[in-house]
Amino acid sequence: MNATESPKNRTPKLTPDAIHFRWMIRSDLPRVMHLENCAFANPWREDEMLKFLASRNGIGMVAELAGVVRAYWLYELRNISYEIHNIAVEHTFRRMGLGRAIIERTKGKLSESNRKALVTYVADFNLPAQLFFKACGFRATAISRQHWEESDADAYRFFYRHRPETRPETKAAKS
Numbered sequence: 378m379n380a381t382e383s384p385k386n387r388t389p390k391l392t393p394d395a396i397h398f399r400w401m402i403r404s405d406l407p408r409v410m411h412l413e414n415c416a417f418a419n420p421w422r423e424d425e426m427l428k429f430l431a432s433r434n435g436i437g438m439v440a441e442l443a444g445v446v447r448a449y450w451l452y453e454l455r456n457i458s459y460e461i462h463n464i465a466v467e468h469t470f471r472r473m474g475l476g477r478a479i480i481e482r483t484k485g486k487l488s489e490s491n492r493k494a495l496v497t498y499v500a501d502f503n504l505p506a507q508l509f510f511k512a513c514g515f516r517a518t519a520i521s522r523q524h525w526e527e528s529d530a531d532a533y534r535f536f537y538r539h540r541p542e543t544r545p546e547t548k549a550a551k552s
């Protein structure tokens with residue numbers, strides 16, 4: 378099977394109540410570093426991860442299934458957006474809807490904080506991630522040449538603009 382072939386007929390989707398989201402804590406680090414090293418050709422080092430998490434705008438979250446961390450994501454608070462730096466799902470738990478659930482949760486946080494967009498940069502060779510972000514409602518809006526110091530790869534900038542749902546009473550008031 379290649380990386381983009383859909384195994385969805387074989388892979389059951391998770392129900393929302395099977396997923397527990399929480400803040401990343403110090404004791405998650407070995408597990409998160411394991412997932413990071415498995416997921417990326419140029420993984421962040423532990424000291425880079427710690428520096429990011431210690432920064433004022435750096436947020437780390439994990440997703441647990443049955444009490445075990447199966448995914449994590451890192452995002453940065455910007456003035457009007459969140460920038461997702463890393464998101465990774467453990468290999469055997471992919472295509473079950475966990476990544477999408479993470480993105481939906483992060484979208485939900487936009488309204489709470491009055492921010493309007495999610496932004497992320499995906500390496501030009503990472504087609505599965507490009508398809509993932511597209512499936513989650515992002516659009517590729519730009520190319521960033523040699524985006525990362527540690528690699529020659531170019532990146533696609535993926536952008537999601539948040540449009541809060543119009544409440545029914547607002548609609549009624551207008552008509």
Ligand SMILES: CC(C)(COP(=O)(O)OP(=O)(O)OC[C@H]1O[C@@H](n2cnc3c(N)ncnc32)[C@H](O)[C@@H]1OP(=O)(O)O)[C@@H](O)C(=O)NCCC(=O)NCCS
Pocket residue numbers: 380381382383385416417462463464465466467470471472473474475476477478499503504505506508509510512513
């Ligand atoms: C990208 C990643 C986070 C997706 O997580 P996931 O839990 O497998 O994603 P989901 O199951 O929620 O997929 C949602 C949709 O995205 C698309 N998608 C996800 N992975 C895909 C793939 N390998 N090929 C094609 N489409 C894919 C599909 O449309 C999918 O819906 P479907 O399964 O009903 O067809 C995961 O593959 C991963 O950890 N990759 C390695 C790290 C990485 O590249 N991170 C992104 C850059 S920071």
